[in-house]
Amino acid sequence: MDRLLVYLVTLPEFRRKGIAKQLYSECEKRMREKGITHFYSWANAEGKGEIIQFLKKEGFAEGHKYVWMDKKL
Secondary structure, three states, X not given: OOEEXXXXXXXXXXXXXXXXXXXXXHHHHXXXXXXXXXXXXXXXXXXXXXXXXXXXXXXXXXXXXXOOOOOOO
16 A cells, blocks of 8 residues: 555644644554555645644645535535
8 A cells, every 4th residue: 555544633622732743643653664655634724724734844745625515404
């Protein structure tokens, strides 16, 4: 396997405590051990941008742009 998509979320009361950094670091370590060469992660572009800044600090670069579509039933 050469690619893996990971979606991690921390609850607001646990943010800014280094938990996400630890989770991402551990995921990256395990993926490298398995020979995975790409690490993808989603970020909400409409939020405050904190996750985007976090991911950039972790070495991620912006990739493809997607539009989320939903419909209220």
